[in-house]
Amino acid sequence: MKKPILSLLTFFAASSLSITSCQTPPEVNQEDVTRIITTLASDEMEGRMIFTPGIEKASQFIQEEFKKAGLEYLEGMDSYNQQFNIYSITPGNAIISVDGKVVEPQNFLTMSSAESLEWPELEGVTVHTVAASDNFQSKYGEISRMSGKNLVLVDPAHKDFFGRVKNFTLRANRATEVNNNDATVMVLTNNTAIKSLNVKIENTVKAQSLSNVTGKITGNRENEIVLFGAHYDHLGIREGMEGDNLFNGANDDASGTTAVITLAKYFAAMGKKPERTIVFVAFTAEESGGYGSRHFSEQLNPDEIVAMFNIEMIGKGAKEGPNTAWITGFEKSSFGKLLQEAVEGTEYTFYPDPYPTQNLFYRSDNATLARLGVPAHSISTTQIDIDQDYHKASDEVSTLDMAHMTNTIKAIAKAAERMISGEQTPTRVDPSGLR
Template identity: 50%
Template sequence: MKKRKLAVAALALIFGTNTFAQNLSAISQQETSRIIKTLSADDMQGRSAFTPGVDKAADFIAGEFKKTGLKPLPEENNFKQTFSVYRFTPQEKEVHLNGQTVSADNVFAVTNYEELEWDKDINVATEVIKESDNFRAAISRINSLEQNVLALVHPKHTDTFKAYQRYLTRGGIQQKKNEGNSKVFVLTDQTVATDYKIEIENQAEQLPLTNIAGMIEGKRKDEIVVFSGHYDHIGILTAVDGDSIANGADDDASGTTAMIMLAKYYKKQPKPDRTLIFVAFTAEEIGGYGSRYFSEQLPPDQIVAMFNIEMVGKPSKFGPNTAYLTGFEKSNLGELMQKHLQGTTYSIHPDPYPEQNLFYRSDNATLARLGVPAHTISSVQIDQDKSYHSVNDEIEQLDMAHMTNMIKAIALASRGIVYGNDTPTRVDKSTVRQ
């Protein structure tokens, strides 16, 4: 009897392995190459937000979802999840600080108000960015504060201050208008603000953005697994050797392609236990507005896991067919993925670049802040990648065999969660930086 059971088990293992191999054959290098080549082509013009190029990419992705047989999300008529943001362009700035008039060239504001009027009788906190401070870290901390802030910036930070100011002069993007808190930054050698008057006027322009989202309905409608990548990039740059298009092949046509291929893969499998949502996020490069909007449309407690995919077109430092998971320690999603890859040629590792803060630099962070086990799968060697955010990020720079194998690895690693056998631990929201 024992021999019979062992023989049956062995046959099951053989047939199971063959089934996996057959299933994974649906993820082909030829199809992967077709999709990423289209998304990173010159006629997409770098897929910058608010441009015809990103609209063309959106149409292409929606077309792929339709061919694959995905359904629109509930209460949506199609795959396009369109919403609005606002671009605030400074018009007038007048600041008086401790009896002195401050030049408008030494002021910028992070605000979604068309008109801002502050004086010493308004409840505004004062922060000082000292000569010894890290300006980028300080501004990030101040912007996260849930209150109005007047920040006095030491002149030592003039160059970085001016860079932020130039960026905002082109128009700062905000989700909402005339609500919430504002931050005003003043370049000055003064370290106290006993008396001040601030008047700022902005022009507010409403602009559309579009996520592309489709689904495979599972047996459990209220348990959701998200596969995602962002399809926008940074558009047109200063020409280098006659090339001005930042094609964004690895960042993040690779992740978007992987997400589409996983949709094609799971559509050919038996009906999943959990509902699968496949989403291409917009506006990641300008503040993650696509994932922010998406996160507001679903109860976060229903999202069991998020596999966000970013820059998987090149081998990782761990070698071919390997990738890493950002925020590995914040849930056990990575351990569950590793379990399902044992005995294969694929492997997932903890993020080897914690100093780069990659967990917070992609669309996973928005859902992780809500407690979702949301992580980014990546293989880019970010500390030495010279094509990042440049005109050289083209398909010719990618290893398509590696990328195709990474998609297969994610397919295998995610099956336990998709079919309800595994449930990752939730992210402790208190450990996630806002």
Template identity: 50%
Template sequence: MKLKFAALILGCSLAATATAQDVSTISQQEVTRIVSTLSADNMEGRASFTPGIDKAAAFIQSEFKRIGLQPLPGEDDLLQTFGMYRVSPKELEAKLQKTRISPDHIFAITDKKELEWKQKDKQQIIAIGENDDFRKVLPTVMNNQEQDVLVLVHPKHTDMFERYKHYMDRGSVKKQLDSNSSSKVFILTDQLSPKKYKIEIENKVEQLQLTNVAGMIEGKRKDEYVVFSGHYDHIGIQEAVEGDSIANGADDDAAGTTAMMLLADYYKQQPQPERTLLFVAFTAEEMGGFGSKHFSEQLNPDQIVAMFNIEMVGKPSKFGPNSAYLTGFERSNLGPLMQKRLEGTTYSIHPDPYPEQNLFYRSDNATLARLGVPAHTISSVQIDQDKTYHTVKDELSQLNMEHLTNMIRAIALASEGVVNGEDTPTRVDKSQVR
């Protein structure tokens, strides 16, 4: 009996050690290698439609091949490529009364290659006057889908106008163009009620490609999917600050993409999972989540059991060491299931402490949550205090590598129940997701 009891204790001890060793295979050295590669200057900030993001996609693809991931169901390889349209301004001309308007004071929101308006065409005219609230008037403009609108903006709102113009001059991106849709033209001027106007706009319309990088570990239950994801795009080249113009996106979201890749490596080293695991690096999150939207159209959402989206996990959270939070915590019971798996460890997961920031809707999880999937984002960034978000200062030197490594280990432990089929989170109520 004593020998049997001793053997049992030894067996349990070895099992516990094995489990610890499995998680410890997620090494800080490997984390540093991958996140430093993705956030390097030669990736040029990984903006969509640039050589930098193509280089990042090639790197992620090579890592997925090294790990041994298979293409997703219905795909021939690890690159999930799809077409988009980009409409960007080529020529902007406007005249109010007899005054010619500088192109710097014009921008348009349109799907059309050319616009030519005169007062006889009777576009709706909306004036945003000196005492008006720009933000409150804007929804009225955008919600008018039936009629072309000319928006005349008083110079008092120059800062807000220039912010929108800067964004629109980069070009609008859409899955499909609708030549019959309404257009909006914004002009910065003190002439808010001109009797005559003439608007001429010519746009450059391009059909371009975007690419998700996605791989799979097939489970015993082939048609039950668990998604691990992060977006690998960022905002590219920006206005230089102290000689630096590259927005490297180390935390946003090279850190999350690195976590996803290390989890793929970790799970590939384990026995075959009960459920099929999908690992996805999404493109174009910064431009409106086009990568996750395309991904969601390739699968039956009812077969997706859960989505662990990982975003900005390179810095410690407000809850202390080894902690993170889950956006939309109350929308399913995935959070409590993760918490239960982390009991007795040094890791913890918490409800989102920044509900006013609407973080649940600001990453790729929202696309699948709208389809009923228990899709949440794991993050640790103190978003209310972070000074590097969407700046050229989001660099590797700002990351805490020990924390990032521990976050990946924590997600590996917290997701175990869903992966092995013991835990099945409740679905998100689609009617409660806007």
């Protein structure tokens, strides 16, 4: 809750500060905000679906804007383009033999990103069992995340669920790397004392290129990073759909991407080296598995990121009225509290995510960084429970409120000031408390 008297005092304190400061602060300009979001959400960008020319155009545009801002490249890079591959895996032939006998196809399944893999013996393979009395469904999550060479012997009591998993693994899926040694092989059998094993797996593996767009302003404390991010990908064009089938993704998340670009310009225009390094990233593939934020988080030391502002869907007014935004995972670090304090005395307010049952903290790129301990939260203003345009072709610029968006970007800039100056550092997120 805001306290009017305190707010007024803070206001006077703030204004006297700006009188004594000698530099005119840069402006967040509504015209430029409108130009950027209109470009990103234009039909020319074809809904910014991964692996399409439309998202390439969007990437080019963001890179040009980062250049205009004068951002530096991230360390070790020679452009703003953070390119990486993911792999589409289409299952091919697999032959599994246990104790010298070939297992019937309906009684085994493989989880592997190998182009070609061969295990001639049981040695080196870890054997797990799922007994008839075990809850296979609840064990499955853990099993699917195992690394190394694994054989899982599943009691035939779980035949039905096994069949469902098998069908799932037979479809093409994606992996972040090709691994020609490791796999998880599951066999439906009541033999839990097997003596020999032979595995041959072949998949068709196709590399596909993805790119984040990244840039930075190096601070005096080079290795303390304040991160601003938003995803620039969206859902593209839906073939076979009647009427408008181009999903422009204006609110989701051209609005957040616009904020990231605008903040880059704003902080670069300060004209002096910030105390902390500021990194800006437009993530790819948020809508298709979160591969962009995953790759990004592996390119730097997450311990160096002191805070992450993930900006999602800020084009429409929030539930609590104009000039408000909400923060996901409010209780997971002191990030939200610091933001609230930072804008006290202004006309803007931050408050906790009003839709806790929607699990929004886990539904965007911030979660990837939060699982590494980073105080990484999404800031949004959209009434997700009643919004008519969310993940619809109607998510167009005409439905957005540019003045509100501009005010929100200004509030985020203000809220980040003392984190960038090094005066404030949010507490870390405890990854053990996360899903």
